[in-house]
Amino acid sequence: MLQLxxxxxxxxxxxxxxxxxxxxxxxxxxxxxxxxxxxxxERLGCKYCGSPRHxxxxxxxxxxxxxxxxxxxxxxxxxxxxxxxxxVGVCPVSGGCFRDGYSVGADIDHYIPLDVIVPGCPPRxxxxxxxxxxxxxxxxxxxxxxxxxxx
Amino acid sequence: xxxxLTGILTNSLQAVFAMLIFPGGLFVxxxxxxxxxxxxxxxxxxxxxxxxxxxxxVLDILKLATKETLIPDTANEGAFQLAPVLGLTGMxxxxxxxxxxxxxxxxxxxxxxxxxxxxxxxxxxxxxxxGGSSSSPYxxxxxxxxxxxxxxxxxxxxxxxxxxAVRVGGAGGSGGSLLSLPxxxxxxYLHGPLLFDPVMLPAALALLLFIPGTMGSxxxxxxxxxxxxxxxxxxxxxxxxxAAFHLMSAVKLVVVLELAVALFFPNPLxxxxxxxxxxxxxxxxxxxxxxxxxxxxxxxxxxxxLRLDQGFSFFVKYTSxxxxxxxxxxxxxx
Ligand code: SF4
Numbered sequence: 209m210l211q212l213x214x215x216x217x218x219x220x221x222x223x224x225x226x227x228x229x230x231x232x233x234x235x236x237x238x239x240x241x242x243x244x245x246x247x248x249x250e251r252l253g254c255k256y257c258g259s260p261r262h263x264x265x266x267x268x269x270x271x272x273x274x275x276x277x278x279x280x281x282x283x284x285x286x287x288x289x290x291x292x293x294x295x296v297g298v299c300p301v302s303g304g305c306f307r308d309g310y311s312v313g314a315d316i317d318h319y320i321p322l323d324v325i326v327p328g329c330p331p332r333x334x335x336x337x338x339x340x341x342x343x344x345x346x347x348x349x350x351x352x353x354x355x356x357x358x359x
Numbered sequence: 360x361x362x363x364l365t366g367i368l369t370n371s372l373q374a375v376f377a378m379l380i381f382p383g384g385l386f387v388x389x390x391x392x393x394x395x396x397x398x399x400x401x402x403x404x405x406x407x408x409x410x411x412x413x414x415x416x417v418l419d420i421l422k423l424a425t426k427e428t429l430i431p432d433t434a435n436e437g438a439f440q441l442a443p444v445l446g447l448t449g450m451x452x453x454x455x456x457x458x459x460x461x462x463x464x465x466x467x468x469x470x471x472x473x474x475x476x477x478x479x480x481x482x483x484x485x486x487x488x489x490g491g492s493s494s495s496p497y498x499x500x501x502x503x504x505x506x507x508x509x510x511x512x513x514x515x516x517x518x519x520x521x522x523x524a525v526r527v528g529g530a531g532g533s534g535g536s537l538l539s540l541p542x543x544x545x546x547x548y549l550h551g552p553l554l555f556d557p558v559m560l561p562a563a564l565a566l567l568l569f570i571p572g573t574m575g576s577x578x579x580x581x582x583x584x585x586x587x588x589x590x591x592x593x594x595x596x597x598x599x600x601x602a603a604f605h606l607m608s609a610v611k612l613v614v615v616l617e618l619a620v621a622l623f624f625p626n627p628l629x630x631x632x633x634x635x636x637x638x639x640x641x642x643x644x645x646x647x648x649x650x651x652x653x654x655x656x657x658x659x660x661x662x663x664x665l666r667l668d669q670g671f672s673f674f675v676k677y678t679s680x681x682x683x684x685x686x687x688x689x690x691x692x693x
Binding site: 214248 | 409421424428429601
């Protein structure tokens, strides 16, 4: 019964985007390419939501610059459990072309656990969608864990 | 004495059934979620997308039920939790009061337009309470926007209610007005639906514009505008409380559609008895679907969002005069 609930629930992943100082390339790919009719993610039940409190899947882009670091962490903590993170682009993983820059501290995964990584600079929309699908699988496992622990 | 007692007992049993199962409660929740699903699917098809499955709203509710509930430190906890419950229960009660043509005549003595006028703003009140108590600046913005829009769209609603009441009351020969919803429906069974009455056409149009106004769709997606005030009052909500808000909006959708159907086109397809009730129920759902397509889905697909002041003056300048014109004509032709 609970398993079924988790299975059904995991078909409604709501997506939230965090821009951690990206060059906007990844954001354009996420915002415009992945939601236009051609690659409609709503058919997977996804919905872009404006508030971190509604989110299940978090897409992070950018190298986590020093300036936004605390704010990003604060927003990340406001997302209710269970949640999964997807790193979009090479920036969150290694800093990408901003690596060793004066404004970039440590990589994101020193602060936030990254569950799925979609490499590319910027990645193709298909890759982002595959990343979301992978993230949903991780999320389902977490959902089962949390629902079964509560009961 | 016993007669009176059994009378009261059956009446209250009937009322409880009406509120919990049909036409309030379960039925209205299911219908509301179905209508929401149809809305999303058709919108996607209009935009040449595949769109989510029809039962997506149900999945969303299930998902939200499994999530954690977070309450901001600075929020007023009691009011924050009360808001969605207030809105949802208010709407469920309202749904139980609405008669369905050829299926259900409403709880005796309660299907009254004045009561509906008091009950209809409850979801907006819930949202305002939510925005005000969540202590977020966006919530407060959503609160003020919601309140502004409420003042704007209540006016055509009241005017078209009155127009219908005066028209029906005047035709009854008494020269007064009639506020009872079942009586209004009886009038339409006899004289044909008010939708085809030329005098009432402007009022019907005004009500057609009231629906997207109160549902916050298309031009009037102002209080919960996602890119502007990031869903306004709902910003701080998560988990089951957010699910309650989504259910509230689904039930509210059914309520406003059913109300418009009852006021302007309640006529059943066939006589009741021998399964006629089922046919009439399906007919009623069809009417709701058509109205949904016209006033919410296509409207939403075809229009963008107005600014708050534009939305407000739209209702004051165009919608209210329509309803008032009907009211004036109904008065003159009594
Ligand atoms: S991965 Fe490339 S496109 Fe994406 S934010 Fe970094 S530099 Fe920009």
